[in-house]
Amino acid sequence: MITVELKQLITKACEQAGFSDVEVKLEHPDDLVNGDYASNVALMLAKQVGQAPKDVAEKIKTNFASNSLIKKIEVAGPGFLNFFLNDRFFTDRLKIILAQGDSYGQNKDVEGYKVMVEYTDPNPFKAFHIGHLMSNSIGEAISRIAEASGAEVKRACYQGDVGMHVAKALYGLKAGQNLMTAYAFGSKAYDENETAKAQIIEFNKKIYNRNDEEINKLYDGGRAESLEQFETIYQKLGTKFDFNFFESEVAGFGKELVEQNIDTVFTNSDGAVVYAGEKDGLHTRVFINSEGLPTYEAKELGLAKIKHDTYPYDYSIVVTANEITEYFKVLLAALKQIYPELAGKTRHVPHGMLRLPTGKMSSRTGEVITAESLIEEVKQKIATKVKEAKKESNLDDATLEQVAIGAIKYSILKQDITKDIIFDLEKSISFEGNSGPYLQYTYARTQSVLAKATTEGLMIDAAKVEVPGLVEKLLTRYPEIVYKAGENLAPHHLTTYLTELASAFNAYYASHKIVGGEAGGYRLALSAAVGQTLKNGLKLLGLATPERM
């Protein structure tokens, strides 16, 4: 990468100037008049060597070895070193982008590492709601970014197919409710009716023990139907899980693990088995309840080991909403004592909550927006909008869905994943400006232009090359952005960048005629490179790139 090269040159110049042990940092100045890259090494060094920052900068500048990459170096502001790269660097990059194609931007940061990413985690018998959509969008993006960084990624989904929520749903099913309404019905009964509560607790045991034929039948049917619904949604969203783990499969082993470590790791307390987290600055959590059943904590403990047996990961990433952040710390503390090597490889990536303006969503009360209904509603909105804007709509249903899902995913991925999203259908999902469809539209536009150019080839002839502007400069930064997104597990760096790139290209497009004319070949090559980069970036985010829209 260019940044590595540049850093080496700076380090060398610093040494030549008599400054050693410098950590060189590079950044892109906000304004291109301050160069393509800037470094604050002189500012950092100034105090250490007792000289004025500007003098230090000048010394580094004069000791810079001449090379073909750099056009000029300026000392500016309080003591920044601003680097201007040769035009040739940017125009040559277009060739590289077109040659590398779909692989442009990939790196080898974590090459050879086996990574398991767990995300989405919906519960059978409960609705797949927009919260799951958030986890899925983030987890899928992280998986794809990890792949682009060289990792071998396996996607995992962990699903709660046993536990009180299932017992409540079964109570509802038994009372004649359907899968959509059963859970809320059972929850209500549990809270309001003592007899129902006792019955549900009884159901819960029967589910674990599988000793009641009627319950088994209801359970098996409901579970299968739920999983089938989830598959349909994953297909729409573009996720294919390599492994499905179920609480029913890990519960037994998890319970054993806890029981084997009573008195060493865990303690008995009021009939339950708990981990006293206070010694780690955390809080106490129950691992086996007083009914003798493993809680989510014990199951998760078993899951960690079973995951590793299934796929010997170097890193295990668990993507969930941040409401379980504290709980996960307790889990990791316990895991650290039982399987220290696994705890060290496990990383919890919490994301914000998706909340409604009225507050937190609650599947207990049935106050949820399902993923399915959101996608349909957004499709409707887009269809209406397109109909108003254009006389005829050539948008087929498949494209409409790609754009709708693109709008939804973008709205989730555009911000720092740790922050909550207050979800308001009217405001949260945008089709213009800073949005998924804006990027998809820009991509389609590049393809449309290329299709128009039937007689011209993509030429980057030295004689016809234009002076590189913002578009060319942004294009060269893409690999840095992928790297940064991977390093910080922060997909929003990509969305921000892609929107900047699309915006620069749209401005270029509005003021330059691309097809035909003197520089036609070059401009087409530029359009192709923008299209390729948008496509690669959108792919990492999990957004489709329709050719027309």
Place this chain on the structure above:
RNA sequence: GUCUCCGUAGUUCAAUGGAUAGAACAGGGGACUUCUAAGCCUCUAAUAUAGGUUCGAUUCCUAUCGGAGACACCA
């Protein structure tokens, strides 16, 4: 009450301790007999408060105020 995360234009979001805090939406104004107007150009508008560290703070530290989450048998 204890712990964790968060407070940036009217709204939704950006900004590895750096230069004039950047977009989008909303609102005002505008261009186009041109390759996709889901587009382009332009104007108005923000770092919760008070201290501290630093050459330099939206960013780090402390306190206050405000919001969200967790705090034993749900997940």
